[in-house]
Amino acid sequence: MPQEVRGVVARAKNEPVSVETIVVPDPGPGEIVVAVQTCGVCHTDLHYREGGINDEFPFLLGHEAAGTVETVGEGVTDVEPGDFVVLNWRAVCGRCRACAKGQPQYCFDTHNAAQPMTLTDGTALTPALGIGAFADKTLVHSGQATKVDPSASPAAVGLLGCGVMAGIGAAINTGGVSRGDSVAVIGCGGVGNAAIAGAVLAGATTVIAVDIDPRKLDWARRFGATHVVDSRQGDPVAAIQELTGGNGADVVIDAVGRPETWKQAFYARDLAGTVVLVGVPTPDMKVELPLIDVFSRGGALKSSWYGDCLPSRDFPLLVDLYRQGRLDLDGFVTETVTLDDVEAAFAKMHHGDVLRSVVAL
Structure with a gap:
């Protein structure tokens, strides 16, 4: 059954974000629901709120995330319930001209979930970078989730989802x-x-x-x-x-x-x-x-x-380097906050007071 969870929504250009109840549908073919553990506060989310990406309001913000796969839809074989994953916005198609040339890091037809997440009145939300992870749970395409070592700190490795990987x-x-x-x-x-x-x-x-x-x-x-x-x-x-x-x-x-x-x-x-x-x-x-x-x-x-990255190749490698003590991902985490603190975190980021605020759920 669809689930109601809390999420951070930007309803209009340059207006403060709000924490609202959102509806996450059951995963369809190729889709998964992820229970979000952490999500970094990135400049891209602020760009969405300011209307700097497009005007497809309302947005469900958040995209630098790590969490656990909760349920999977038909045909999903690359991850399963219980897997610890880092989310990404480059789920390669395997068929476009870049993929056909053996350059999937430039994929021109990346996958997102087909179903929308919505507000309780049925209004469809546009998820930031196809992810929308300032929420207790989110719906993504299975290719947007890369399985990594579960012993790694979610707050640290989730940042590979965007800025640190870039x-x-x-x-x-x-x-x-x-x-x-x-x-x-x-x-x-x-x-x-x-x-x-x-x-x-x-x-x-x-x-x-x-x-x-x-x-x-x-x-x-x-x-x-x-x-x-x-x-x-x-x-x-x-x-x-x-x-x-x-x-x-x-x-x-x-x-x-x-x-x-x-x-x-x-x-x-x-x-x-x-x-x-x-x-x-x-x-x-x-x-x-x-x-x-x-x-x-x-x-x-x-x-x-996106750092010309291929998540399936780069995320597990960088997590291994982190676990070996050769890559200080913890050093990027300035503070952990809650969903209610995202607007204040935007202000700190804008003024250069933090490397990353990370929402812990």
Whole structure:
């Protein structure tokens, strides 16, 4: 039978969220119901509330989640009731042109649950990134749930569902950081610090963190930055070049997503270096620079979408590294809160007071 649970709903653009009763249907073919244990408070949820994604209100927010499979629908074989899973928004189809080329990390037809979750009056909810996990339970496609080691902390590993995976993947998957590389990361919030952690995992020997907030630079040191640059105090491009023998970094990751930070990344790389954009720009932002500078520098200019990850491959690996003490996922959890605290958590995130607030259910 359908279940009534509590969930965080954004009813209208820029209005405070509310905790409401939502209806979760029984899973249909290919679907599962997950009892949510934790869900991180991500900037993307705030973008939904502000109308920055689309206008398909009301939204059921939350997507960086871990929990336990409760029930499964017809045809589900990859997970079963009782499995501990991390949710993701890249449930690959296996049939599109990207999947057919052996590049499922770029799948163009990812799966979501076919049935809607609703308010008690029948109003259909749009789940954030097809997940909607600021709720006691949620309905997703089975491909959106990746089974991982149940001994891992849900608050920590649930963050792989979005921001932490985006940052680690930007360094390892998109940027191709390798042993001995120099890496600079501009913007040291949750995604930027995850990129720093990813660069360290990949064997980078010079890892430069750039930000205007001393607290964030302190966080960056914790995740393995070998050098920090307070860009309020001077030109970060010159600082990165000085720290890399005058050459610029092999890989520069823009975790802010503004024209000025992207141009800093462009000019702070080595002549054949790589720029990775993982920060999310707004639709009105534009970049202008001399085309001869693009031509004369070679290298690569890349965008990283969800860290170019493949959840079935990357989540279990990163959880294993976490359990071995080689990846400090606990360090990203600044505080745990309740569903009633999500609006306050948005304010803390907006002001840069936290790496991640995590809702515990």
